Amino acid sequence: ILNVEQSPQSLHVQEGDSTNFTCSFPSSNFYALHWYRWETAKSPEALFVMTLNGDEKKKGRISATLNTKEGYSYLYIKGSQPEDSATYLCASYNNAGNMLTFGGGTRLMVKP
């Protein structure tokens, strides 16, 4: 994997459904993986920063896992609510460039 890739690009779910998205990233020179939640016309909001293989983090109904050996991370949302509707971005920070490399995002829409 050369770039950071996210799937799916968009997702429509019903209120109460649980859902998950995938972020794939290059495993060479990996240092940290960021997840952001971004609502239209607002600032991207940091959800998690993970560094260690096997890391799992949780914030309310949202959790994330990290596999640095195979280069992927999953973001899970349990019992989706309409206010979870946003674009979810992942970004990889490697120790070769002082920068975050972002995926294209997953746009989640939760219907009441």
Place this chain on the structure above:
Amino acid sequence: ETGVTQSPTHLIKTRGQQVTLRCSSQSGHNTVSWYQQALGQGPQFIFQYYREEENGRGNFPPRFSGLQFPNYSSELNVNALELDDSALYLCASSLEGPYGYTFGSGTRLTVV
């Protein structure tokens, strides 16, 4: 603590003109990174400034330049604007390293 403020929020410029975008950093942060988000893509890294020096650069031409001031606020300058420069420009402040990025809500630049 203050967040990251970007100005202006929206801007329309003519092809060939020059533009300056501004970003205030969060209190206590010494690093500012700039990103360009074109329609349908994830944010792309432009450059990063640490203690007033450029500390990393993405794949952008030299007509994209920047400054960081002693109070750690920053400017992004783009010369000879092209239609493809139309995008959302995000800045983020942080301490040096992969943690604690705080994003602004962006400047929407339209080049006509």
